[in-house]
Amino acid sequence: MFEVRDRPKMVQRALLVGVRQPSRNGDDVSDMLLELAALVETLDIEVMESMAISIRKPHPHFFIGRGKAHSIMNHAKAENYDCIVFDHALTPAQQRNWEKESRICVIDRTEVILDIFARRAQTREAVVQVGLARMVYSLPRLTRAWTHLSRQRGGGSKMRGQGETQLEADQRIVRDRIASLKKRLEVIRNQRKTQRKRRMKKPLPSAAIVGYTNAGKSSLLNCLTGANILAENKLFATLDPTTRQFLLPSGQKLLLTDTVGFVRKLPHNLIEAFKATLEEAVVADFLIHVLDVSNPEVERHIQTTMRVLKELGADEKPILTVFNKVDICRDAFFLKRLQLQYPKAAFVSVRENRGIGKLVQGMDDLLESKTVYAEFVFPFDRYDLVAQLHQAGCVKEEKTRDEGVFIAGHIPPDLRDNVRSFRLNGSENRTSSIPKQS
Ligand SMILES: Nc1nc2c(ncn2[C@@H]2O[C@H](COP(=O)(O)OP(=O)(O)OP(=O)(O)O)[C@@H](O)[C@H]2O)c(=O)[nH]1
Numbered sequence: 001m002f003e004v005r006d007r008p009k010m011v012q013r014a015l016l017v018g019v020r021q022p023s024r025n026g027d028d029v030s031d032m033l034l035e036l037a038a039l040v041e042t043l044d045i046e047v048m049e050s051m052a053i054s055i056r057k058p059h060p061h062f063f064i065g066r067g068k069a070h071s072i073m074n075h076a077k078a079e080n081y082d083c084i085v086f087d088h089a090l091t092p093a094q095q096r097n098w099e100k101e102s103r104i105c106v107i108d109r110t111e112v113i114l115d116i117f118a119r120r121a122q123t124r125e126a127v128v129q130v131g132l133a134r135m136v137y138s139l140p141r142l143t144r145a146w147t148h149l150s151r152q153r154g155g156g157s158k159m160r161g162q163g164e165t166q167l168e169a170d171q172r173i174v175r176d177r178i179a180s181l182k183k184r185l186e187v188i189r190n191q192r193k194t195q196r197k198r199r200m201k202k203p204l205p206s207a208a209i210v211g212y213t214n215a216g217k218s219s220l221l222n223c224l225t226g227a228n229i230l231a232e233n234k235l236f237a238t239l240d241p242t243t244r245q246f247l248l249p250s251g252q253k254l255l256l257t258d259t260v261g262f263v264r265k266l267p268h269n270l271i272e273a274f275k276a277t278l279e280e281a282v283v284a285d286f287l288i289h290v291l292d293v294s295n296p297e298v299e300r301h302i303q304t305t306m307r308v309l310k311e312l313g314a315d316e317k318p319i320l321t322v323f324n325k326v327d328i329c330r331d332a333f334f335l336k337r338l339q340l341q342y343p344k345a346a347f348v349s350v351r352e353n354r355g356i357g358k359l360v361q362g363m364d365d366l367l368e369s370k371t372v373y374a375e376f377v378f379p380f381d382r383y384d385l386v387a388q389l390h391q392a393g394c395v396k397e398e399k400t401r402d403e404g405v406f407i408a409g410h411i412p413p414d415l416r417d418n419v420r421s422f423r424l425n426g427s428e429n430r431t432s433s434i435p436k437q438s
């Protein structure tokens with residue numbers, strides 16, 4: 001895949017700039033800068049300095065005032081920095097103005113995140129999804145400076161239509177590329193849908209592990225199921241969902257899916273592009289929301305995740321909240337406060353295998369409250385239904401009687417219709433749906 005903007009790979013010494021607007025409440029600028037530093041370092045760019053500046057209102061030309069902008073440019077040049085990274089989103093015009101006047105690379109958080117995703121993408125699906133998000137981001141940012149596009153495609157001036165400028169030709173190439181990526185994504189989405197349908201036929205309940213990047217989602221799936229997913233102290237280690245079967249203590253089987261992590265100011269293009277992947281969360285019976293309790297920003301992380309889930313239409317699902325990494329949380333008072341505030345949440349350390357038993361019990365309870373307890377007698381020639389209930393792992397009791405096979409258990413919603421006519425009258429005693437947990 002050809003690159004539209006490949007500069008972050010060449011730069012090495014970055015100056016980070018956070019902008020504080022007193023009129024706006026929001027994330028703390030110094031915390032956001034710390035997080036931006038972690039994101040930038042993920043790209044192997046060294047963060048030399050971070051600065052927070054205050055503005056009363058945004059300026060159209062540079063986003064910050066002209067005088068301040070020039071002093072930042074001069075400072076960056078004097079210190080030999082080759083890149084300025086804004087935590088705030090810059091419009092294409094503002095980014096151009098900065099680069100034109102400073103003559104060094106100027107990018108924003110969105111571009112950093114897009115670049116991390118691009119580096120991490122491995123499967124065909126992830127590559128196409130990230131490629132599309134990057135193209136959409138780059139289209140309005142193309143200037144004559146990026147004339148290499150058509151050359152890379154082996155075209156050059158001959159590719160241009162009559163009277164078409166180089167910029168127009170570049171834009172046309174990117175637009176064509178966006179259209180073709182969208183088509184490829186559609187094909188991938190359909191394949192994913194078919195795979196999911198196949199999985200749904202096996203009527204197992206499912207849960208998606210969601211949460212902020214680096215919270216320990218993959219580590220949790222590895223710990224529970226022995227999956228071998230890459231879990232590392234890097235942001236966005238996981239881009240592709242992995243699903244594994246897990247046996248709960250009650251004997252109930254559950255499909256668990258690890259998903260891509262979220263971050264503040266996650267580019268909308270990425271959420272849009274990753275919708276196919278994130279649909280795993282939308283179709284799950286419940287969500288396991290993993291948080292890094294050792295991060296002082298954990299409460300903001302909760303809000304971010306809830307916002308993204310809302311955008312995906314998955315925020316009404318029952319949620320099991322899991323505060324992970326209690327082993328490195330030094331602030332006992334903070335931990336206590338969270339425990340009081342989230343009495344139903346599990347506090348665990350995946351690394352030290354602490355609290356996992358209670359979490360697993362919570363998963364069992366949640367599922368049990370969603371399923372319906374019922375008793376049945378199936379005629380011997382309907383052993384196919386008995387087999388389905390066994391496959392779903394929900395059979396508590398089985399006995400052979402003269403008239404057929406007696407079965408008792410918690411029946412998941414998608415099997416209820418199939419087995420309804422064989423139910424013993426009055427045996428159903430629980431119809432509640434999963435309670436929402438905080
Ligand atoms: N101290 C401590 N570290 C943990 C714990 N659980 C996970 N980690 C570490 O946290 C880092 C991130 O873990 P991952 O499982 O990759 O996190 P993730 O949520 O899947 O991250 P992304 O895929 O990037 O969204 C790794 O270095 C883990 O070893 C824990 O309980 N305690």
Ligand SMILES: [Mg+2]
Pocket residue numbers: 217218219230231237238258259
């Ligand atoms: Mg992961």
